[in-house]
Amino acid sequence: MKLLALRCPTCAQALKPQNPEVVVLRCANCETAVSISDTGLDIIPIQFAAPAIKPEQIDAWVPLWIFNGRVNIHSRQTQGSNSQAQQDSQQLWGYPRRLYVPAWELPTEEACQIGGDLVQRQPAFQTIDSPSAKATLIEAVLTPEDALKLLEFVVFNVEAARKDWLKDLRFTIEAATPQLWAIPAQKAGSGWRLQPLVE
Numbered sequence: 001m002k003l004l005a006l007r008c009p010t011c012a013q014a015l016k017p018q019n020p021e022v023v024v025l026r027c028a029n030c031e032t033a034v035s036i037s038d039t040g041l042d043i044i045p046i047q048f049a050a051p052a053i054k055p056e057q058i059d060a061w062v063p064l065w066i067f068n069g070r071v072n073i074h075s076r077q078t079q080g081s082n083s084q085a086q087q088d089s090q091q092l093w094g095y096p097r098r099l100y101v102p103a104w105e106l107p108t109e110e111a112c113q114i115g116g117d118l119v120q121r122q123p124a125f126q127t128i129d130s131p132s133a134k135a136t137l138i139e140a141v142l143t144p145e146d147a148l149k150l151l152e153f154v155v156f157n158v159e160a161a162r163k164d165w166l167k168d169l170r171f172t173i174e175a176a177t178p179q180l181w182a183i184p185a186q187k188a189g190s191g192w193r194l195q196p197l198v199e
């Protein structure tokens with residue numbers, strides 16, 4: 001393990017990550033979002049999504065990568081035939097889309113569920129000013145490169161959930177550099193439940 005002097009690039013305050021896999025965290029002093037990689041520390045822009053609820057219903061903000069991209073389905077083979085399922089698939093991936101990947105630490109299955117739900121709904125979040133430093137931003141543990149890999153599972157899961165018994169799926173994803181968003185969340189068991197947003 002490499003030991004870096006973790007200091008905020010803006011105010012030099014010591015940063016204290018909770019998670020050893022941390023990729024992005026927020027400075028508790030000046031609220032700068034800081035990305036940590038092998039090449040060092042950098043300031044990273046982050047957008048806070050406007051909640052549709054009162055601030056006191058927010059326990060923390062969770063990080064989410066949003067890519068603008070396109071999923072090109074090259075072949076989709078199924079065991080059953082269901083023209084609605086085929087049509088829905090073509091409708092979803094026939095256009096450039098926003099592609100969403102949860103970046104906080106959570107089980108892959110759950111990340112796919114959340115990403116798949118969002119990609120089918122295509123919400124466009126509105127930004128608000130960054131909430132005060134007292135508002136916790138949960139650390140991101142997923143790099144954009146890893147998010148792109150997880151996105152393949154998201155796409156696969158969406159297609160496998162259709163009612164025509166997916167047998168084989170060949171596709172490629174074209175995606176630009178993602179933006180990091182912070183989404184209001186409420187504590188739910190050992191994880192986080194996303195709170196309603198202004199879309």
Ligand SMILES: [Zn+2]
Pocket residue numbers: 008009010011012013027028029030031032
């Ligand atoms: Zn700082």
